[in-house]
Amino acid sequence: QIEKRDVHIAVGGKSALYYLPLTITERLGYFKDEGLNVRISDFAGGTRSLEAVVGGSADVVSGSYEHTINMQSKKIHFQAFVLAGASPQISIGIVSSKAAGYKSPKDLKGLKVGVSAPGSSTNMVANFFIAKGGLKPSDISVIGLGAGSTVIAAVDQGRVDVVSQTDPAMTILEKDGKIKIIAETRTPEGTEKLFGGPMPAASFYAPVEFIRKNPNTVQALTNAMVRALLWMQEASPQQILNTVPEEYLLGNKAMYLFAYNNVKTAYSKDGLFSDAGAKTTLRAIASFNPAVKPDQVNLAETYTNAFVKKALAKYGGKK
Amino acid sequence: MQAAPALALEHITVTFVSEGAARFTAIRDATLVVRPGEFVSVVGPTGCGKSTLLNIAAGLLTPSAGSVRVFGEPLAGLNRNSGYLFQTEALLPWRTALDNVTIGLEFRGLAREVAVRQAEGWLLRVGLRGHGHRYPHQLSGGMRKRVALAQTLILDPQIILMDEPFSALDIQTRQLMENELLELWSANRKSVVFITHDLEEAISLSDRVVVLSAGPEARPIGEYEIDLPRPRDVAEIRLTPRFIELHTKIWQTMKQEVLKGYEQQKNQ
Amino acid sequence: MQAAPALALEHITVTFVSEGAARFTAIRDATLVVRPGEFVSVVGPTGCGKSTLLNIAAGLLTPSAGSVRVFGEPLAGLNRNSGYLFQTEALLPWRTALDNVTIGLEFRGLAREVAVRQAEGWLLRVGLRGHGHRYPHQLSGGMRKRVALAQTLILDPQIILMDEPFSALDIQTRQLMENELLELWSANRKSVVFITHDLEEAISLSDRVVVLSAGPEARPIGEYEIDLPRPRDVAEIRLTPRFIELHTKIWQTMKQEVLKGYEQQKNQ
Amino acid sequence: MNSRRTSRHLRLWQVLIVAGLFTIWHVTTHPTLLPPLYFDNPNKAAFFFGQPLEVLSRVWIWFSSGSIYEHLWVTLLETVLAFAIGTVSGLVVGLWLALSPTAAALFDPYIKAVNSMPRVILAPIFGVWFGLGMASKVALGVTLVFFIVFFNVYQGVREVSHTVLANARVLGASERQLLRHVYVPSAMSWVFASLHNSVGLAFVGAVVGEYLGSSRGVGYLILQAEGTFDINSVFAGILVLTAFALVLDGIVTLAERRLMLWQPRSGETERI
């Protein structure tokens, strides 16, 4: 009764910790268990993976929930149906040499802030953070660094004063003592502190149309993901390491583990969205992207817990 | 009613324009009519415009003024009835001698074997048997000229335009080629326009010799009917009294013209 | 002690190898010695290997066997003492006629104005005054040859190698050029190797005429000292009895050779 | 007279084609004008291809507010530097290897290997070596331009007519003079063919470099717009760059005309 067995998932940077639940689901064979034949295409960035789904070459995005709101303002309707990351895993750090002079966000005025790309989530988090200190986006200069080793090089060579990035880059920098973390959304507490509420992050979302036409497929995807999330809650770090593909660890196993420990509380425990989270996201986005008008956004359409609830009913009992 | 001339260049003027430099009128109001089956030689001082005239007859150059008619039809674009042996090297460098000779036949759609058989006959005629597999750069200057000759003549064109075809050959080979040409021509009367610097060659081959004036603004300044009997042997005919008489006559006109041209340039 | 010869090609053999095709020995065991100040003409049937021999003398081609010496020194690489007038077109197409003539002087580091003044003199000498601003493709075949002549002679080389320099010129211009060449040569005795198909030209200009046999495996088969008095006028000297005598003698050798070559190829 | 009329006709046609393209662009991306052709949702066309009116208004705002100048200046400077450095180095290395067969045989595989390296992926290394400023963008552009010029110069030099070369050598040219008076003029048309290609790729190098990490430049603007799915600004950026690429190409064409005067052209006779 599954409408579409071959599901094509698009993701932007699959090997990042941000998308660990997806990798776990795939590696543990949960998609197969649900009768799905999943193909995962990796892209150089979250917007790219979204565009692939809009263009019709993939079915489901594994990406940041906030894009469903962005897309609604473009009159293209997406709905998120299972949450994988409860926090965006973005941290802000200031280079050690400037750390002494830093007291509060307003001290960032005039500094060079390295983000993954101008206009991306890392940029948004940085903007949100400086707004707390009463600064406007034009008070800092934003530098796009990408997410690769350029970030490390930029800090090393003193080309940025502040970085807003995801892991493992931040962990590497932090461990080397290059930066001091001044804000983070790697944990629920940090997220709460920065955004004033929960901030849903990595999730599965798909065009509303797709969900309407393929409810059983979506249910199967949700089941697999929820099962993986539940497994992750129980799993030891060693189990995680054993599950993740060898290639992801080849860089540096110890570093991977260290970074994982930094972000492990950021993964969703049950896959459920919260209304508060959606509202926080809308607030954050609206403050950043003038094209998004809060009063015109229908938040209820952007996510649904219906599938997760059924999945929890199926797998939650095993606890 | 008389047949239309094979080639009629009437009141031709050619003015070259080149960027920056002033215009240059190479030929002014020149008329040259070639009857069907006539062998016409054109002689004239170097640089007077002989090749230019031939380019116009071949349809490769458009005159600034004047009309070109081929068998009565005004010429537009290329002259499809003519074969042209260029003064400069024009063989296709990426084809062997043999393939250069066959190419015209291939263009006409002849089967390769037939073309090769004919071409081999022609290579023999121009004394290049056994050199068919060479590329042009592996041939001597005179050999290349002979390949070009075979390339043009194998197509058996109605009008043959030849620009100094034999000047790179030694005298003996030259006479052999001249006799071949005459034989071919007399077997099946073509119209020939033949440019040469060798007045003896011009007289011994032609029905008519046209002398061009020195450039710029060259034009024909003398036409001489050559009433020597045919068939001719190019070596023997040079010794006849009528030949010597004609030679002397044309020579006088030419000599004056060349010296005039040379003086002109010296005092320019 | 006698001075070393200006140019000594001794026991030269040239074998061309080309991919796929068999090897071809154009020249076998040929010896040609040119004394300082001597004017040597080389004649021979087309394709026998005259240009090849000149290329070797210029240092552009390495013989397969044999030695080349220039003023007694073995030649390695280019012959720096020689000027070479090529049989094929060799002007630099991106330079005007004038700039083509000045280029050798510029290579020597002469100031541009000086070079231009000399070059203009040379253009006048070869009858091309007023054509200095033209690019090679805007000149006629004979004009290009004369520009090349000026280009070579302006450098006043010790040894002048010329490959059919005048064959594209009309007879009058040709005689003017020949006289210019003789004048230049006699003023300041150079060694000249002169290739031509025109036996009269060869005899009227030279101290010695060398006849090559027909190829393949060509070699000198006759050497004739030309004991005509100097200075000569190329037009007048042709009428002297001694000239006619020499001409007949050399002619006999050549004729046989050419016919032999032609027959050879026909029966190959 | 005649040729001027033809050229005016041509311009007219070109404008018409541009207008036609813009019209097609407009009607296919404007949600309500046509039934959706390709996408199920009528807004998707606009999402991917933008809308010409929006794009043009974006361009207009950039220029009228002056906000674009800083970015444009950076990008143009990077492009011109990449073009100049890439061309000169391609020329020099191309000439060198073409004239020194041993060096050519030796380095040939390395050059080809480097040419086949995906530069975009190596962008982080460029960042390490050249920083995040203009230098790294210029470097990226240079790696694109260099090879195009190099391969053409290399081949162009080897195509020099043997006779012309022999003649120049006999006339006493030193290696240096051969280079200046024979190899370079003869390879000129090869160089220009590669330059027309390089102009475009120098722009590509600069923009992609900025796109991969920067704080200024048109690529930065484009990246910023992509983050918020503002496809109209992306196209506006591309449009502006294209216009400047055509200007730069025009300059190359002018230089070509001046330097290639010597070549025979057809239609050299005057018509009366």
Next chain:
Amino acid sequence: MNSRRTSRHLRLWQVLIVAGLFTIWHVTTHPTLLPPLYFDNPNKAAFFFGQPLEVLSRVWIWFSSGSIYEHLWVTLLETVLAFAIGTVSGLVVGLWLALSPTAAALFDPYIKAVNSMPRVILAPIFGVWFGLGMASKVALGVTLVFFIVFFNVYQGVREVSHTVLANARVLGASERQLLRHVYVPSAMSWVFASLHNSVGLAFVGAVVGEYLGSSRGVGYLILQAEGTFDINSVFAGILVLTAFALVLDGIVTLAERRLMLWQPRSGETERI
């Protein structure tokens, strides 16, 4: 004999150079071998530039475990397709525009404009048109290869000797025959110059296409590795690709040798 000895010498030198490069790479990136030159932290060099031994062992693992073959096959197929399609279309369009001056004048600015567009930014549009499979990567490669071949063919055809062309026309060649027997052979060396460049860029197109979004291919492997800062795998991927690019280039060179037999070469006399 002699030339074979030289060529063996050459190979030796080339191997030595590679060995030298690897040694430099090794000592500068091996943390303890040298005092750090460029970076404060001795591990930094290895972080950015990888370590040759690691890279080689990565390559070895890929091939011995067989895990690379699927990816390599995809990438090679994309490359070859991009190369073939780009070359043929560049050839056809180049010939067409070179032979039709009106079309050339008309389309010239558009071609130059498209050439100057940063294709990486347009990758999503390729995704829309060609999907996420091989087609979109091939398309990206084609946009790189096409222009290189195009510009060279376009110029190459216009460089055909006027006399040879006139001769062929007088000998009765139709437009079609001119193309086949004059324009194409004459432009051949131009085409080959562009092909040597294109081989590399076809690889770049395929890999960058995969890098921007894919589920297989060497570019995908590289993308995965970059996400985990595994620079050794990135270099291993590049190394493997480079090796194959050299193989493909070797094939082009062979074809060139066969087709360009007619050209004069120096040293045509036998030495005894």
